[in-house]
Amino acid sequence: MFPVIDIGPFAIQAAGLILILSLWIGIWLMGMFSNALRTNTEKIESSLLVGLIAGIISARLGFLLQNPTIFLENPLTLFSLTPSMLNVSFGLLVGFLTMLIYAQKWHLPFLPTMDACTPIIILLFAGFHLAQFANGDGYGLPTDLPWGISLWNQIRHPTQIYALILALTLFIGLLVLTKGLKETHSLKSGILFLWVMTGLALTTIFTRSFVKDKTLIAGIDPLQVIGIFILVSSLFIIYHKIYKENYPISIMISLGSNKNPIENLSNAVSKLEDAYRIRRQSSLYKTQNVINNSDSDVFCNQVIEIETNQLYPHLRENLKSIECEFGREKENKQQIPIDLDILTYGQDVFIHNGKHIPHPNLIKYHYITEPLAEIAPDFRHPGTGKTIGEISSEITNDPQVFEKINEVKNGNKR
Amino acid sequence: MKKKTFIGIAVTITLLSLTWVLLTPVLLPVNRGGSEVTAPHEGFFAPNFTLETPQAETIKLSELRRQPVLVFLWASWCSVCKATMPGLQAVYEDYAQRGFEILAVNLTFQDTLSTAQAYFQSQGFTYPMLIDEDGSVAALYQIHALPTSVLIGPDGKIIDVVIGSGMREGFLRVELNDILSAKEE
Numbered sequence: 001m002f003p004v005i006d007i008g009p010f011a012i013q014a015a016g017l018i019l020i021l022s023l024w025i026g027i028w029l030m031g032m033f034s035n036a037l038r039t040n041t042e043k044i045e046s047s048l049l050v051g052l053i054a055g056i057i058s059a060r061l062g063f064l065l066q067n068p069t070i071f072l073e074n075p076l077t078l079f080s081l082t083p084s085m086l087n088v089s090f091g092l093l094v095g096f097l098t099m100l101i102y103a104q105k106w107h108l109p110f111l112p113t114m115d116a117c118t119p120i121i122i123l124l125f126a127g128f129h130l131a132q133f134a135n136g137d138g139y140g141l142p143t144d145l146p147w148g149i150s151l152w153n154q155i156r157h158p159t160q161i162y163a164l165i166l167a168l169t170l171f172i173g174l175l176v177l178t179k180g181l182k183e184t185h186s187l188k189s190g191i192l193f194l195w196v197m198t199g200l201a202l203t204t205i206f207t208r209s210f211v212k213d214k215t216l217i218a219g220i221d222p223l224q225v226i227g228i229f230i231l232v233s234s235l236f237i238i239y240h241k242i243y244k245e246n247y248p249i250s251i252m253i254s255l256g257s258n259k260n261p262i263e264n265l266s267n268a269v270s271k272l273e274d275a276y277r278i279r280r281q282s283s284l285y286k287t288q289n290v291i292n293n294s295d296s297d298v299f300c301n302q303v304i305e306i307e308t309n310q311l312y313p314h315l316r317e318n319l320k321s322i323e324c325e326f327g328r329e330k331e332n333k334q335q336i337p338i339d340l341d342i343l344t345y346g347q348d349v350f351i352h353n354g355k356h357i358p359h360p361n362l363i364k365y366h367y368i369t370e371p372l373a374e375i376a377p378d379f380r381h382p383g384t385g386k387t388i389g390e391i392s393s394e395i396t397n398d399p400q401v402f403e404k405i406n407e408v409k410n411g412n413k414r
Numbered sequence: 415m416k417k418k419t420f421i422g423i424a425v426t427i428t429l430l431s432l433t434w435v436l437l438t439p440v441l442l443p444v445n446r447g448g449s450e451v452t453a454p455h456e457g458f459f460a461p462n463f464t465l466e467t468p469q470a471e472t473i474k475l476s477e478l479r480r481q482p483v484l485v486f487l488w489a490s491w492c493s494v495c496k497a498t499m500p501g502l503q504a505v506y507e508d509y510a511q512r513g514f515e516i517l518a519v520n521l522t523f524q525d526t527l528s529t530a531q532a533y534f535q536s537q538g539f540t541y542p543m544l545i546d547e548d549g550s551v552a553a554l555y556q557i558h559a560l561p562t563s564v565l566i567g568p569d570g571k572i573i574d575v576v577i578g579s580g581m582r583e584g585f586l587r588v589e590l591n592d593i594l595s596a597k598e599e
Contacts, residue, residue: 013577070584077584084580136455141442152453205431209438213457216444224435231431235424243417 015131016083022127023052029119033181037349038356038363039116040108040384047102048120055095062090107385111190112349118174118196119181125200126167133160141212157210166203170196184350187312188241189382194234201231248307250279251315252343252376254359254368259337261300262405264326268338269304271322276306282371284405299336300405303343303371312345312352343368349383358382363391370404454555456575460485460566461554465519465544468531473517473542476570481513482593484586485564487546487557489521490530494579495561499539501583506541509590513568516541521560523549565589568597 027045034041063085064071064078070085071077077085103113132138140157142148148155174196177185184192205227208214214221253272257264265284272278281304308315319340326337343359350357358381362368369392372379379388386394452461460483462476475483486502488495499518506516520530522545534543546552555564563581565574574589 067584067588070582070588073584074582077582080579080582084574084576085582085585139455141444152455152458153451154453202427202431205435209434209442212444214444216439219439220435221438224438228428228431228435232428235428239420239424243420 013083014134018131018134019124019127022123022130023120026120026123026127029123029181030117033119033178034116036182036351037112037116037184038358038360038383039112039349040106040386041116043103043106043108043384044113044116047099047106047108050102051095051099054098055091058094059086059088059091062087062094107380109189109347109349109380109382109385111193111347112383114193115184115189115191115349118192119171121193121196121200122167122171122174125203126164126171129160129163129167133158133164137213138211139213140210143210156212159207159210162207162210163203166207167200170199170203173199182351183354184352186242187345187348187350187352188245189348189350191238191241194238194241197230198234198238201227201234205231246309248277248309249346251306251308251345252372252379253304253306253319254339254341254343254361254371255302255304256299256339256341256367257337258299259335261298264338265300265302268322268326268340269302271325272304272306275318276308276310278304279307280305280375282374285367285371286405287367299367301367301371303368303375305375312342312350312357315345316342316355343372344382347382364395366392366395369395454564454572454575456572458572459570460564460572463551463554465517465546465551467542467544468527471542473544475517475566478515478566479570480568481515482568482573482590482597483566484514484516484581485519485555485566486516486581487519487521487552487555487560487562487564489525489560490533491525492560496533498561498563498579498581500537502581502586503537503539503541505583505586505590508587509594510540512594514590514594517544518542519544519546519551521549521552521557522547523552567593 027048030044031041034044060078066087103110129138136151138160139151140159142154143157144155145157147158149158149161150156151158174192175181177183177195178192186192205224208221208224208227211221214223216222255265255268257268262284269278269281282302285301287299287301310318319342323338323340328337328339341359341361342357343362345357348357359368362372362381369388373388373392377388380386381391450459452459454461460475462474464472464474466472475485484502486495486499488499490496502516502518506514518534518539518541520527520534520543522530527545531543544551555562559577561578561581563574563576564572565576565581565586567573573593576585
C-alpha cells in the first residue's frame with residue numbers, strides 16, 4: 001500500500017492524486033474522441049469543470065450544513081484543504097446536477113455527448129479502484145489463491161486490481177472497436193456509451209463478490225443490484241435502438257453542380273423523389289467554386305430534406321449510384337454534373353468508414369448553411385447543439401458569394 | 415448481429431449475472447473467518463499495544479475498551495502534529511468525563527525524548543504521552559506519514575484513520591458526538 005507519496009517536504013495523499021490524474025487523462029482522451037466525433041469539446045469540458053467545482057464546494061458545504069457547530073466555531077474550516085470533511089454523496093449529486101444544467105443550457109445533445117465522454121467514464125472507474133488500492137479500501141476476502149495480496153494482515157483477493165484490469169480491458173476493447181477513437185462502429189448515437197455501461201456493470205457485478213469491505217442489505221450487496229439494473233437497462237436500450245427504431249428518419253442532403261447546374265439539380269431532385277419522400281426543398285444558390293475561385297466555375301447548390309428508414313450505408317450507396325447516372329467521374333474535379341452529400345442522418349452522430357455524420361462541410365461553407373437555414377430555420381447541429389445561425393456566423397474564411405435564384409416550390413413540397 | 419443472436423446473448427448474460435449475485439452469499443460468504451483480525455484500517459479491530467508514559471506508567475490499549483480512544487502518532491519535529499495537538503486538548507477537556515481518551519504516541523525512535531517531553535509539558539496537555547522507543551507501534555499501525563490519527567470506537571473497532579492534518583478539532587467533535595450518542599442510546 002502507498003497511501004502517501006513523499007515528494008521532498010510534501011506528503012501527497014496518493015488516492016487523491018490518482019483520482020485527479022485519471023480525470024485529467026480521461027478529459028484529454030475525451031477531447032480526442034470528441035474532436036473526432038465533432039461534438040462540442042469546449043462546452044463539454046466547461047460543463048465538466050463547472051460540475052467538478054460545484055461538486056467539491058457542495059461536498060464541503062454539505063458536511064458543514066450537517067455539522068453547523070464546526071463552522072460556527074471556526075468559519076475557516078470551510079476552506080481547509082483536508083479531504084476528511086466532505087459529504088461525498090451530496091457533492092456528487094450537486095456536481096452531476098450542475099453538469100446536466102450546463103449541458104442543457106448549452107444545448108449539448110445528450111447521447112453524442114455521452115459517447116464522447118466514454119473515455120472519462122472508464123478512466124474514472126479505473127482510477128477509483130486504483131485509489132482504493134492505494135488506500136487499502138475495498139479490500140477483498142481472504143484467499144489461498146497464488147495471486148492473493150497481503151493486505152490488512154491477511155492474504156486477500158486483490159479485488160481493486162480485478163476491477164482495474166477489467167476496466168482497462170474494456171478501454172482497450174473500446175480503442176479496438178473504435179479503431180483508436182476514430183470510428184464509432186455503430187450508426188446510432190449512444191450505443192458506445194451503453195456498451196461501456198454494460199461492461200462496467202458486469203465488472204462491478206463480478207468483482208464485488210470478492211470484496212469484504214461492504215455493507216449488505218438482506219444478504220445481498222446493493223452495488224451488485226444496481227449493476228444488474230444498469231446491465232438490463234443498457235442491454236434493453238441497445239436492443240431497442242438497433243432493432244426497434246425503424247421509423248422514417250429525416251435526412252438533410254446537400255446537392256451541388258457546376259455542369260448544367262439548374263437542369264441537373266432539378267433532375268437529381270426528381271430522381272430522389274422517386275425513391276424517397278421529400279419534406280422540404282430550398283431554393284438554388286449560385287456560388288463560386290470553393291476549390292479554385294475561377295469565374296468560369298459557377299456552382300449551384302441546394303439543400304433538401306428527405307424522409308426514409310433506409311440505413312445510412314444503403315442510402316449512401318443509392319446517392320453514389322445517382323451521381324454515377326449523371327456521369328460523375330471520380331477523377332474529374334473540375335466538371336461535376338451532380339454532387340450529393342448526406343449532411344445529417346436524423347439526430348445521430350457517427351463515423352462510418354471514415355465518413356463523418358453530420359458532414360464536416362456543414363460547418364464550413366455558406367453554400368450549405370444558407371439553403372439549410374432557409375428550409376430549417378430551427379435547425380441545430382446534432383453533434384454540437386449549435387443553431388444554424390451560430391454555425392453560419394462562425395464561418396469566416398468562406399466568402400459569401402451568393403445569388404439566390406429561382407425560388408422553387410419553397411417550403412413543404414407536398 | 416442478428417436480432418435473435420443479440421437477444422440470446424443479452425438474456426444469457428443477464429441470467430448468469432443474476433445467478434452469480436444470488437450465489438455470492440453461498441460461494442463467497444463475507445463472514446467466513448477473519449472477523450477478529452486486527453489491522454490499522456477502518457472496520458478492523460485496533461491492533462493492541464502496551465507503552466509507557468515518561469512517568470513510567472504503563473498503558474495498554476486493550477484495557478480501554480468500552481470507550482472511544484484517539485491514538486495520535488506524532489513527533490516533536492512535525493509541525494502539522496504540533497498544530498493539531500492544541501485542538502485535541504480542547505476536545506479532550508470537553509469529552510474526557512464521557513469516557514473519551516487520547517493516547518499521544520510519540521515516535522521516540524525518530525525523535526529526541528527530552529525535546530518531545532519538553533514540548534509536551536510546555537503546552538500543558540493533560541492527555542497521556544506514550545513513548546514508542548523501538549518503533550513497534552509505528553510498524554503495527556503501518557505509519558507512512560505524521561501525524562496519523564486513529565479513532566477507535568467503544569467496541570475496539572477502528573472508526574477512522576486520518577493521515578495528515580485532517581483530524582481537526584471540529585471534525586473530532588462531530589465524530590465523538592456520533593459515537594457517544596450511539597453508545598448512550
